[in-house]
Amino acid sequence: MAESERLAGMVALVTGGGRGADGGMGAAICRVFGQAGARVAVNDVTAEATEATVRQLEAMGAEAIGLVGDVSNRQSAESLVARTVERFGRIDILVNNAGIGGRRAPVVELRDEDWEAVLAVNLHGPFFLARAAIPHMRQQRFGRIINIASLAALRVSLLGGAQYTASKEALWGFTRHLAVEVTQHGITVNAIMPGYTLTPLVMAHTSPEARDRIAQGIPSLRGATPEEIAYVALFLASREAGQVSGVAIPVDGAVSVLPGDITKRRQILGG
Numbered sequence: 519m520a521e522s523e524r525l526a527g528m529v530a531l532v533t534g535g536g537r538g539a540d541g542g543m544g545a546a547i548c549r550v551f552g553q554a555g556a557r558v559a560v561n562d563v564t565a566e567a568t569e570a571t572v573r574q575l576e577a578m579g580a581e582a583i584g585l586v587g588d589v590s591n592r593q594s595a596e597s598l599v600a601r602t603v604e605r606f607g608r609i610d611i612l613v614n615n616a617g618i619g620g621r622r623a624p625v626v627e628l629r630d631e632d633w634e635a636v637l638a639v640n641l642h643g644p645f646f647l648a649r650a651a652i653p654h655m656r657q658q659r660f661g662r663i664i665n666i667a668s669l670a671a672l673r674v675s676l677l678g679g680a681q682y683t684a685s686k687e688a689l690w691g692f693t694r695h696l697a698v699e700v701t702q703h704g705i706t707v708n709a710i711m712p713g714y715t716l717t718p719l720v721m722a723h724t725s726p727e728a729r730d731r732i733a734q735g736i737p738s739l740r741g742a743t744p745e746e747i748a749y750v751a752l753f754l755a756s757r758e759a760g761q762v763s764g765v766a767i768p769v770d771g772a773v774s775v776l777p778g779d780i781t782k783r784r785q786i787l788g789g
């Protein structure tokens with residue numbers, strides 16, 4: 519099968535997929551899905567962000583719409599699914615990619631709103647969206663739900679706070695439980711656990727020296743590119759991956775199998 523037909527006939531909703539060339543993993547997932555023949559609903563919080571990715575997809579000949587909305591708001595999240603189905607007649611793939619790191623502070627200094635903001639986007643959003651998408655997927659007897667968690671779900675985030683680690687571990691628990699519930703209906707539910715990934719945001723906020731230091735703590739000696747995350751999402755979204763459900767795939771250059779020498783890792787990361 520040609521790579522451009524891998525997702526032919528499928529409709530994907532990708533949250534946090536905006537900002538086009540300046541976007542992160544979500545924008546890369548939109549591009550890779552568009553190249554594979556999917557019609558793509560691109561969500562983000564501003565029209566400027568969604569349109570940047572829609573323009574990129576259209577330039578490569580893919581069909582796309584922009585959907586402005588906040589995944590942490592129940593009504594807004596539900597309307598993303600409704601508008602996708604209204605426009606394209608179905609929803610085959612839901613990628614819960616939108617996520618925030620939140621305020622980085624020790625637990626004793628975290629305010630209630632710091633905790634709640636991260637849980638709202640990283641955990642409640644995927645719940646609202648999956649709950650809204652599953653009835654459509656059940657009717658089709660086909661669905662792919664892909665949750666972008668984090669390596670922090672398996673270990674501990676060294677760059678974010680406890681609320682980030684907690685939200686991503688909970689997203690992984692939600693993934694496992696939902697997989698057991700819905701796989702009988704032809705719907706797979708999986709998580710991707712990116713390690714350090716060189717998204718434009720990460721590039722903008724770290725110096726080349728800091729990036730070098732972090733890379734030394736990774737067996738592959740580098741961070742992942744957004745496309746390397748996107749191609750794992752493409753595999754999970756494909757028809758051929760129908761028996762893969764309830765798994766978490768680390769994309770981390772082997773960090774997750776490092777021996778747990780936290781002192782050495784902290785020295786390397788300068789923490």
Ligand SMILES: NC(=O)c1ccc[n+]([C@@H]2O[C@H](COP(=O)([O-])OP(=O)(O)OC[C@H]3O[C@@H](n4cnc5c(N)ncnc54)[C@H](O)[C@@H]3O)[C@@H](O)[C@H]2O)c1
Pocket residue numbers: 533534535536537541542543544561562563567587588589590615616617618619639666667668669711712713714715716717718719720
């Ligand atoms: N970059 C990394 O190293 C890394 C590592 C592990 C996991 N992750 C996870 O991968 C995902 C993507 O990360 P990224 O680095 O590409 O981030 P990013 O900040 O570049 O992109 C996230 C996108 O989500 C959008 N967004 C934020 N809140 C939203 C909301 N409430 N509703 C809709 N959209 C919203 C943002 O506007 C942005 O475009 C996140 O879930 C993040 O936690 C990133």
